[in-house]
Amino acid sequence: KAGVTQTPRYLIKTRGQQVTLSCSPISGHRSVSWYQQTPGQGLQFLFEYFSETQRNKGNFPGRFSGRQFSNSRSEMNVSTLELGDSALYLCASSLQGNYNSPLHFGNGTRLTVT
Amino acid sequence: AQKITQTQPGMFVQEKEAVTLDCTYDTSDPSYGLFWYKQPSSGEMIFLIYQGSYDQQNATEGRYSLNFQKARKSANLVISASQLGDSAMYFCATSRGTGNQFYFGTGTSLTVIP
Numbered sequence: 001k002a003g004v005t006q007t008p009r010y011l012i013k014t015r016g017q018q019v020t021l022s023c024s025p026i027s028g029h030r031s032v033s034w035y036q037q038t039p040g041q042g043l044q045f046l047f048e049y050f051s052e053t054q055r056n057k058g059n060f061p062g063r064f065s066g067r068q069f070s071n072s073r074s075e076m077n078v079s080t081l082e083l084g085d086s087a088l089y090l091c092a093s094s095l096q097g098n099y100n101s102p103l104h105f106g107n108g109t110r111l112t113v114t
Numbered sequence: 115a116q117k118i119t120q121t122q123p124g125m126f127v128q129e130k131e132a133v134t135l136d137c138t139y140d141t142s143d144p145s146y147g148l149f150w151y152k153q154p155s156s157g158e159m160i161f162l163i164y165q166g167s168y169d170q171q172n173a174t175e176g177r178y179s180l181n182f183q184k185a186r187k188s189a190n191l192v193i194s195a196s197q198l199g200d201s202a203m204y205f206c207a208t209s210r211g212t213g214n215q216f217y218f219g220t221g222t223s224l225t226v227i228p
Contacts, residue, residue: 042219042220043205099213105160
């Protein structure tokens with residue numbers, strides 16, 4: 001079974017631009033989550049989608065948004081990029097989307113904002 | 115919000131020896147999961163082991179075991195017979211009872227010495 005696929009692997013953007021990251025979950029997984037990882041803040045939860053509905057949202061500004069499609073694929077968008085948005089963005093899927101369902105992560109998208 | 119504490123920023127272990135990575139958590143949810151993840155230098159997050167809050171027995175997965183002490187709110191990871199490939203960052207995480215939001219510790223960097 002194919003794992004979680006994230007595209008692209010690397011992105012370089014300029015401050016003020018916007019970016020869209022894509023995530024394809026493991027087949028059959030209905031929950032997709034996004035996390036931001038930085039050396040200073042560690043792993044921080046962005047949002048979680050289940051059956052196209054956002055169930056949880058982390059403490060990030062409105063510039064960060066996401067969506068999930070009917071095939072469970074998800075996209076994350078960051079508008080008006082800031083230097084501090086440089087990070088590894090990790091997408092994860094889980095089968096049941098509840099507290100005892102492990103997250104399975106993709107390889108991440110490394111975003112650099114200059 | 116839940117809080118995860120990993121007090122060991124870095125650990126060294128001799129190849130073939132066992133090592134314990136510490137994790138304590140703070141949650142008011144009656145139902146939660148405890149997870150350990152490995153992140154090699156390549157960046158992907160690899161799920162290692164899971165323990166549910168209602169599980170009476172400690173979880174084991176191959177060379178990994180989770181020492182769960184509910185009253186002390188600790189969930190230490192034990193790696194037996196360390197291998198060079200075990201060198202990586204290790205993250206402890208907990209999930210809350212509703213939804214699929216995970217909270218991660220700051221990680222422990224493990225180095226296996228030949």
